[in-house]
Amino acid sequence: MLQANTNFTGALLRLNDADNVLIAREALAIGQQVRVGETVVRLRAQIAAGHKVAARRIVRGEPIRKYNAIIGRAARDIEAGEHVHAHNIELIDFERDPGFGLDVRPVDYLPESERATFQGIVRPDGRVATRNFIGILASVNCSATVIKHIAAWFTPERLAAYPNVDGVVAFAQTSGCGMSSPSEHFDVLRRTLAGYARHPNLAGVLVVGLGCERNQVAGLLESQGLHTDKALHALVMQDTGGTRATIEAGIAAIQQMLPAANDIVRRPVSASHLKIGLECGGSDGFSGISANPALGAAMDLLVRHGGTAILSETPEIHGVEYMLTRRAVTPEVGQKLLDRLAWWERYTRGHNGQFNGVVGPGNQQGGLANIFEKSLGSAMKGGTTPLQAVYEYAEPIDRAGFVFMDSPGYDPVAVTGQIASGANLICFTTGRGSMFGSKPAPTLKLATNTPMFNRLAEDMDINCGLVVDGERSIDEMGQDIFEHILRAASGERTKSELLGLGDHEFVPWHMGIVS
Incomplete structure (x- = not known):
């Protein structure tokens, strides 16, 4: 780093x-x-x-x-x-030596008895959650309104009898039909929906489809190895009787899930169960000086405690990918990252996208001239430990330590993929100010500078501007972030949760054509 x-x-x-x-x-x-x-x-x-x-x-x-x-x-x-x-x-491009593995250094892992703990929710199958929601997934945009109406019925007053349930949340999306299938886009959508259905932060799941869409509910469940049971229900509107009947059936299905969902107790669990999605948005010239390297220091701590740090936003490592390939545990891991970057080069060719050099207006106003400068700061979120694995978008993450998940740089799309991959908490750095929030995994927002933190105090969780102010070192700030992560994972509400954000930030990656 x-x-x-x-x-x-x-x-x-x-x-x-x-x-x-x-x-x-x-x-x-x-x-x-x-x-x-x-x-x-x-x-x-x-x-x-x-x-x-x-x-x-x-x-x-x-x-x-x-x-x-x-x-x-x-x-x-x-x-x-x-x-x-x-x-x-x-902006100039030039050949870079990937130097596979040259900067790999051993991690001083802490023994289990010395690892930090948080108050987690342990599911019957051993998965560990940081939140306790019931989720409703739409297989297609045509069932989006229905799932929103089902979720809206469960007001705080109606959930008062279930104090351990954090809420009922609808994950509506705009695809599922009018898309080529089979296709990579089709596979990514199904993988994303399945990742949410399996997420430990969801105590129960209802899947709702229309009936004639390409992404058939039965096909979705079968292709992803999902099976209906007491915690997973499925409804098809054309079979159930239409809009009103499906809403009523969905409400009834969730009412059946609530007692079991409420029957949980938080207890101390190892920080090794934490999977943290790393995100940045609205960056500025201080991002690579304060929040991003401080978050990297926190992730180095997390990895020492056995946890997992997930870096994403592939266009935003463009130009500094060698910082990661030199930390790859094998040449194959490093090459997989380069292969994803080559895919992005083909995917964005001929378009005025960030991968091709130009950063957004907010980034430019904040002091970042081009994608290489933004990437320089973005990569710092991953800390200094070895790169253990590279995953495709929404692919289940099965390796602990520092890993990379391919995604666009667009915040809600990247975070949706990270959560589908298993992230149970998100750390989001910002220099311009972000109003982002996520469910079922909560988001902590880290400000790069004190003036913005003070101006947007209702939205910012952690002021990394203290580094620029000379009040904290990078390592001290990293320790502060790590301790805040443990509190948030234990149930302490983040600023975005207090504001009620996260109901509209489920945005699976749209990769293909619409026909």
Whole structure:
């Protein structure tokens, strides 16, 4: 993991001695003279917090270095003190040595007796949950309204008799028909739905279909090895009697599940049962300085305690994939990651997507010039431990430690895949501010800077801006995050849960054509 060799004092931060750009710790005025070590830099532009400033004269074509990693090259001569951003950085691609396994280092795993614990819910089959919902899945968009009506019937007043049930949640989606089948898209949709149906945070599941869709309920269950029982019910609207009859039948089915779902007790379990999905959105120039490396430090702790950290968003490791392939436990694991990146290159060719270099407006406003610079910070969420495995989207994760799951960079799609793969808690870093939440696995949101944390205090859980403020080291912040994770996994409500988020963030990946 790249780490800054700075003490975070002063208005401009030098992240690595080899860097030719500095990072503005705060908004700076044109003409202002700022001391960096023995050097005084006179600013030639107004600089927003998190943005880059030329530390010296950079000639046209010279690589731009941040954390001593190349994020592009100078599109023209850049004078010391100039603003360095998308207007004067060219994105360049170049061959990188994957160096399979060169940076693998042994993990100092803690013995079971010394591992942290949290108050978890242990299912009869041994799976461990962090929340206790009943879920309703739609096999197709045509049953989405029905499942929403079924879930809405279970108001807090009607669930008052079942205090151990966190709620009844509808996972509506917009596909399931009008898609090619068989196809990769079809397989991904079924795998995602099955991942939710099996998720330990769901004490009971109801699957509702229309009847004539391509994603037939019976075929879905059979293809995924799912079987109806007391905790898994299925309804087909055309067989049940239509909209009203299906809503009534769905309510009755869930009423039958509630007593057993309520019959749970939280008890101490090892942190090795935690699977944490790692996400970032609305990033800024501080993401790779505070929240992302601090979350990486927390994931190193989690792995030492036997848990699993799931990095995703494949387009957002583009350009720094060697940071991960060098940590792959085998060449095959490293090659699988490169194969997924090659798939993405083909998939996005000819389209103005993030994989091809341009980041979103919020990222640019926050100080990130291109996808390489964003990727540099994004990859830090995964910490420093070996890359144990690479999974396709929504594929069940069966290896502990640090792993990668292929996904788009779009937040709700990536998190949906992580939860389907088994994540029972999400850690979401943001520099611009995210209002995201998820069910049945809760989301903790980590702010990269203190001003945004204070402005959006109702939405942010953890202020990693304390690193930039000089009040916490990366390791201290990582310990704080790890302890917050344990509390959230034990049932402490996250900010997004307190706001009622998560009912509309189930977004399976749409990969194919619609016909």
